[in-house]
Amino acid sequence: MSWHKLIFMAVMLPLTACAGGERAEVEVGEQLELEELARGTQSRVSSESMTVIRDAEAFEGIWRQAGQRGEPPAVDFEQFMVIAAFMGERRTGGYTVRVRSAERNEEGLKVRVRMEAPGRNCMVTQAFTQPFHLVRLPRVEGAVDFEVNQETVDC
Numbered sequence: 599m600s601w602h603k604l605i606f607m608a609v610m611l612p613l614t615a616c617a618g619g620e621r622a623e624v625e626v627g628e629q630l631e632l633e634e635l636a637r638g639t640q641s642r643v644s645s646e647s648m649t650v651i652r653d654a655e656a657f658e659g660i661w662r663q664a665g666q667r668g669e670p671p672a673v674d675f676e677q678f679m680v681i682a683a684f685m686g687e688r689r690t691g692g693y694t695v696r697v698r699s700a701e702r703n704e705e706g707l708k709v710r711v712r713m714e715a716p717g718r719n720c721m722v723t724q725a726f727t728q729p730f731h732l733v734r735l736p737r738v739e740g741a742v743d744f745e746v747n748q749e750t751v752d753c
Contacts, residue, residue: 649684
Protein backbone atom coordinates (compact mmCIF):
# COMPACT_ATOMS: atom_id res chain seq x y z
CA MET A 599 0.00 0.00 0.00
CA SER A 600 1.39 3.42 -0.95
CA TRP A 601 2.03 6.17 1.59
CA HIS A 602 -0.57 8.37 -0.11
CA LYS A 603 -3.31 5.81 0.40
CA LEU A 604 -2.26 5.22 3.99
CA ILE A 605 -2.30 8.94 4.82
CA PHE A 606 -5.64 9.35 3.04
CA MET A 607 -7.17 6.51 5.07
CA ALA A 608 -5.74 7.88 8.32
CA VAL A 609 -7.39 11.25 7.65
CA MET A 610 -10.72 9.97 6.30
CA LEU A 611 -11.46 7.20 8.81
CA PRO A 612 -12.19 9.53 11.75
CA LEU A 613 -14.31 11.75 9.50
CA THR A 614 -16.50 8.89 8.32
CA ALA A 615 -17.06 7.79 11.90
CA CYS A 616 -18.66 11.18 12.59
CA ALA A 617 -20.95 10.98 9.57
CA GLY A 618 -23.34 8.42 11.08
CA GLY A 619 -27.08 8.90 11.03
CA GLU A 620 -27.38 9.67 14.74
CA ARG A 621 -28.12 13.22 15.77
CA ALA A 622 -25.50 14.89 17.96
CA GLU A 623 -26.81 15.82 21.39
CA VAL A 624 -26.80 19.52 22.17
CA GLU A 625 -25.84 20.40 25.74
CA VAL A 626 -27.74 22.94 27.86
CA GLY A 627 -26.09 26.35 27.48
CA GLU A 628 -24.54 25.46 24.13
CA GLN A 629 -24.70 28.04 21.32
CA LEU A 630 -25.90 26.41 18.11
CA GLU A 631 -24.27 27.14 14.77
CA LEU A 632 -26.60 28.98 12.38
CA GLU A 633 -26.42 28.63 8.60
CA GLU A 634 -28.21 31.28 6.56
CA LEU A 635 -30.53 29.78 3.93
CA ALA A 636 -32.20 32.98 2.70
CA ARG A 637 -32.55 36.62 3.65
CA GLY A 638 -34.26 39.53 1.96
CA THR A 639 -36.73 42.38 1.99
CA GLN A 640 -39.49 41.05 -0.27
CA SER A 641 -41.63 38.19 1.03
CA ARG A 642 -45.30 37.29 0.98
CA VAL A 643 -45.72 37.64 4.74
CA SER A 644 -47.43 40.85 5.86
CA SER A 645 -47.43 40.27 9.63
CA GLU A 646 -44.60 39.65 12.08
CA SER A 647 -44.00 35.97 12.79
CA MET A 648 -41.35 33.58 14.06
CA THR A 649 -41.65 29.96 12.95
CA VAL A 650 -39.89 26.69 13.79
CA ILE A 651 -39.81 24.20 10.90
CA ARG A 652 -39.06 20.54 11.60
CA ASP A 653 -40.22 18.85 8.38
CA ALA A 654 -39.72 19.21 4.61
CA GLU A 655 -43.38 19.91 3.79
CA ALA A 656 -43.59 22.86 6.20
CA PHE A 657 -40.22 24.13 4.94
CA GLU A 658 -41.40 24.14 1.34
CA GLY A 659 -44.43 26.23 2.35
CA ILE A 660 -42.28 28.73 4.28
CA TRP A 661 -39.83 28.87 1.37
CA ARG A 662 -42.68 29.94 -0.93
CA GLN A 663 -43.99 32.46 1.64
CA ALA A 664 -40.51 33.98 1.75
CA GLY A 665 -40.91 34.59 -1.98
CA GLN A 666 -38.04 32.30 -2.94
CA ARG A 667 -38.00 30.79 -6.41
CA GLY A 668 -36.91 27.30 -7.30
CA GLU A 669 -36.58 24.37 -5.00
CA PRO A 670 -35.71 24.99 -1.36
CA PRO A 671 -32.25 23.86 -0.26
CA ALA A 672 -32.02 20.28 0.97
CA VAL A 673 -32.28 20.02 4.75
CA ASP A 674 -31.94 16.73 6.62
CA PHE A 675 -34.75 17.22 9.14
CA GLU A 676 -33.55 14.20 11.12
CA GLN A 677 -30.50 16.28 12.08
CA PHE A 678 -31.52 19.90 11.50
CA MET A 679 -34.43 22.32 11.76
CA VAL A 680 -35.12 25.76 10.29
CA ILE A 681 -36.04 29.02 11.99
CA ALA A 682 -37.95 31.58 9.90
CA ALA A 683 -38.19 35.18 11.09
CA PHE A 684 -40.60 37.49 9.27
CA MET A 685 -40.75 41.18 10.19
CA GLY A 686 -44.07 41.81 8.48
CA GLU A 687 -44.86 44.60 6.05
CA ARG A 688 -43.19 47.99 6.44
CA ARG A 689 -43.99 51.19 4.54
CA THR A 690 -40.41 51.87 3.41
CA GLY A 691 -37.06 50.21 2.92
CA GLY A 692 -34.30 50.24 5.50
CA TYR A 693 -35.80 47.55 7.75
CA THR A 694 -34.01 44.27 8.46
CA VAL A 695 -34.58 41.18 10.57
CA ARG A 696 -31.87 38.73 11.57
CA VAL A 697 -31.76 35.56 13.64
CA ARG A 698 -28.73 36.39 15.80
CA SER A 699 -28.25 33.32 17.99
CA ALA A 700 -29.78 30.12 19.34
CA GLU A 701 -28.91 28.64 22.72
CA ARG A 702 -29.99 25.32 24.24
CA ASN A 703 -31.81 25.69 27.56
CA GLU A 704 -33.65 23.34 29.96
CA GLU A 705 -36.98 23.60 28.09
CA GLY A 706 -35.59 23.49 24.56
CA LEU A 707 -34.16 26.50 22.80
CA LYS A 708 -33.86 30.28 23.16
CA VAL A 709 -33.61 32.10 19.82
CA ARG A 710 -32.57 35.76 19.70
CA VAL A 711 -33.88 37.84 16.81
CA ARG A 712 -32.94 41.43 16.02
CA MET A 713 -35.26 43.75 14.11
CA GLU A 714 -33.79 47.02 12.87
CA ALA A 715 -35.69 50.11 11.76
CA PRO A 716 -34.13 53.06 9.94
CA GLY A 717 -33.58 56.26 11.94
CA ARG A 718 -35.07 59.64 11.05
CA ASN A 719 -32.05 60.74 9.01
CA CYS A 720 -31.73 57.56 6.94
CA MET A 721 -32.39 57.66 3.21
CA VAL A 722 -34.63 54.71 2.36
CA THR A 723 -36.63 53.45 -0.59
CA GLN A 724 -40.25 54.53 -0.71
CA ALA A 725 -41.63 51.06 -1.27
CA PHE A 726 -43.34 48.47 0.88
CA THR A 727 -40.98 45.80 2.21
CA GLN A 728 -41.43 42.52 4.11
CA PRO A 729 -38.02 41.59 5.59
CA PHE A 730 -37.27 37.94 6.40
CA HIS A 731 -34.46 35.62 7.48
CA LEU A 732 -34.29 31.80 7.27
CA VAL A 733 -31.56 29.84 9.07
CA ARG A 734 -30.72 26.17 9.51
CA LEU A 735 -29.48 24.87 12.86
CA PRO A 736 -29.07 21.53 14.65
CA ARG A 737 -32.41 19.98 15.58
CA VAL A 738 -33.48 20.44 19.19
CA GLU A 739 -36.70 19.01 20.60
CA GLY A 740 -38.80 20.98 23.04
CA ALA A 741 -40.16 24.51 23.24
CA VAL A 742 -38.59 27.37 21.33
CA ASP A 743 -38.62 30.76 23.06
CA PHE A 744 -38.05 33.81 20.86
CA GLU A 745 -36.43 36.92 22.31
CA VAL A 746 -37.00 39.79 19.86
CA ASN A 747 -34.98 42.99 20.18
CA GLN A 748 -36.10 46.03 18.19
CA GLU A 749 -33.59 48.76 17.47
CA THR A 750 -33.52 51.97 15.49
CA VAL A 751 -30.33 52.48 13.51
CA ASP A 752 -29.27 56.09 12.98
CA CYS A 753 -27.55 56.76 9.68
